[in-house]
Amino acid sequence: MALKRIPDFSDETGTVLNLFVIYISLPALVILKIPELTFSRNLLVPALMPWGMLLFSCALILILSRLLKWERATTGCLLLLIPLGNTSFLGIPMVKAFFGDQAIPYALLYDQLGSFLALATYGSLILALYGTGESNPTIESVAKKVISFPPFIALILAFILKAFPYPPLAVSLLKILASTLVPLVMIAVGFQLTLQLDRKMISQLCIGLSIKLVAAPVTALFLCKTVGLEGEAVQVSIFEAGMPPMVSAGVLAILANLSPALTAALVGIGIVLSFATLPMLYQLLL
Numbered sequence: 001m002a003l004k005r006i007p008d009f010s011d012e013t014g015t016v017l018n019l020f021v022i023y024i025s026l027p028a029l030v031i032l033k034i035p036e037l038t039f040s041r042n043l044l045v046p047a048l049m050p051w052g053m054l055l056f057s058c059a060l061i062l063i064l065s066r067l068l069k070w071e072r073a074t075t076g077c078l079l080l081l082i083p084l085g086n087t088s089f090l091g092i093p094m095v096k097a098f099f100g101d102q103a104i105p106y107a108l109l110y111d112q113l114g115s116f117l118a119l120a121t122y123g124s125l126i127l128a129l130y131g132t133g134e135s136n137p138t139i140e141s142v143a144k145k146v147i148s149f150p151p152f153i154a155l156i157l158a159f160i161l162k163a164f165p166y167p168p169l170a171v172s173l174l175k176i177l178a179s180t181l182v183p184l185v186m187i188a189v190g191f192q193l194t195l196q197l198d199r200k201m202i203s204q205l206c207i208g209l210s211i212k213l214v215a216a217p218v219t220a221l222f223l224c225k226t227v228g229l230e231g232e233a234v235q236v237s238i239f240e241a242g243m244p245p246m247v248s249a250g251v252l253a254i255l256a257n258l259s260p261a262l263t264a265a266l267v268g269i270g271i272v273l274s275f276a277t278l279p280m281l282y283q284l285l286l
Helices: 013-036 041-068 072-081 091-099 101-120 122-130 139-147 150-163 168-178 181-192 199-227 232-241 247-255 260-285
Strands: none
Touching (some): 013 101, 013 181, 041 072, 041 101, 041 199, 072 199, 072 247, 091 101, 091 232, 101 122, 101 232, 122 150, 122 247, 181 260, 199 260, 232 260
16 A cells, blocks of 8 residues: 555556466466365365355355345455455464464365365356456356466366476476465555445445354354364364455456455455454354
């Protein structure tokens, strides 16, 4: 936000950074991390929880969109940001702080099998359906957009290459490119962040963050208690379900012109509020 006030940075700076993230940083991270996945029956909760929360959030948003008559861009924005949490950039450090180093593998699994895969698959679909372009997209046009989405291409490539070890030079290069993700997306979001929201958008912001920071994790906790699930893997999964909207998803939403002001507010204000909601959620888990 401070850089935005410097005249040397053009109005297109945020868009340029977004494009770099979509075509370089995010695909590099996908190709680097997907081969590290290991599957185990004991880790089904952190693997399946994010998808359950995604379905819950989507259903709630679609119902509210119809009842409150939200614009198409607003619905697309909330469908992209609310189901996808900041389970890596913010989630992993938070899990380490509250649960300790031994809980980090559960957070990684939640992030990589859940949020990460959902961003490349579900995220591609939402962008194709609601992003700038056709008002009535066809199955063919949606499929074309999904298949041509760089992170989705990287996801397919990563699964193909999973059986082959990467050369050390390739790993070093991928790590360098992937490390640009967080600083670039934070700056890009900062360029779009504004606190001057109209009353209607403030209402949408409050609804979205209430679902993401409160309703989703409380629902996850209730369901786990109901079926008798317990243990650290379950606690970490519920905790990750309460993370604020994903920064990378925010970049994609802004790039697709899905209510950029609302998107930036959901990401920026969501991170700030999570410093209050996550400690309270942790107390519920004890």
